[in-house]
Amino acid sequence: MDYIWQIMPSLLSGVKMTLSIFLLTLIGSIPLGIIVGLGRSSRFKPLRDILGIYVWIMRGTPLLLQLIVVFYGLPVVGIVFQRYNAALFAFILNYTAYFAEIFRGGLQSIDRGQYESARVLRLSYGQTIRKIVLPQVTKIVLPSIGNEVINLVKDSSLVYVIGLGDLLRAGNVATARDVTLVPLALVAIIYLLLTAVLTFAQRRIENHFSYFK
């Protein structure tokens, strides 16, 4: 028990890193995912194609590789990020692509008639998207978004590769130093708690959207 209290501070500071990458990635990539998703459904083919290539690259290569490229590769062409910013940049870029695909699917499932009835009511494109389309899309995509969000918690452990100290790394360090599996068990428990909270939140949000069909 004493040992647990002894390593807790370092694990918690790892949690802080994990959560901060997690939250800031979400804050960045969900709005961007909506925008890219709208662009992917646009009538303007060049835009669709360019965004299609972006999504293909982001989903077609490992996130780990993207992290390495952003932190170790981009400096070669003169773009230098600090470790933390590099991680955020890579995560947001990557998750935006996944969210964009989810939103694109959601957008496609909205009946064209919804846009047409908004149009004859003289709503602008922005009003139509905000008041009619996004609420419906949100309801449709919530389960898939929830999946990605839980993936993100776990993916955030990849930041160790560019030398950031997240939860998993804190556990690893303690395990190697003290030759015991206790830290890793704690790490697993903390991840499970985090995903339990997220699953609960997801349920709540899905329930909130059950007022319409």
Next chain:
Amino acid sequence: MLELKNVSKQFNHRQILNKMNLTVNDGDAIAIVGPSGAGKTTLLRCISGLEKIDSGEITMDGEPFDPYTNRDNDRVIGVVFQDFQLFPNLSVMENITLAPTLVLKQSAAEANQAARQLLDQLALSGKEDIYPYQLSGGQKQRVALARALAMNPKILCYDEPTSALDPDLRHEVEKIILKLKKAGMTQLVVTHDLEFAEHIADKIKHVEAL
């Protein structure tokens, strides 16, 4: 008065409307009839600005009028779609008041009051706060009608208003259209139900397949 002169429309090089002429006087109820695929819906979509006409001329009260680009709030063309297209995420009340508040800039109180009146007239009182999935087909149609009327349209268009309803509801639709006619509303009704057309219309426009 709305006038169409030599209006033509093609889809993929197939002529759907060929030099169509139509005069709609204020207060008229006009039925548009014809076989399936003749272009009745297309005609209605051109008039309501959902399709761009290829050639020809449309005027309203003698002035050139392009429904496709028209943004003038005094010349709204209302539409009751065949499948209603209510907004599922909004309550009945919100469906009706959304555009009047956002587009006509009515205050919430003003829009709500107007909506209540419309709901009253359409026998929908008490349905204000429920959502479209909780309505029957006939009720959905009347909400769609209230939503269109709340924009004070110059002309109201219906696409097959009886097709999605039980036969005994046809009579209800007839009554509503006649009541609106009495109140001075100009109406265009696409239908393939000739008996229905004869009951409601001052004039029947035949659209032939080309």
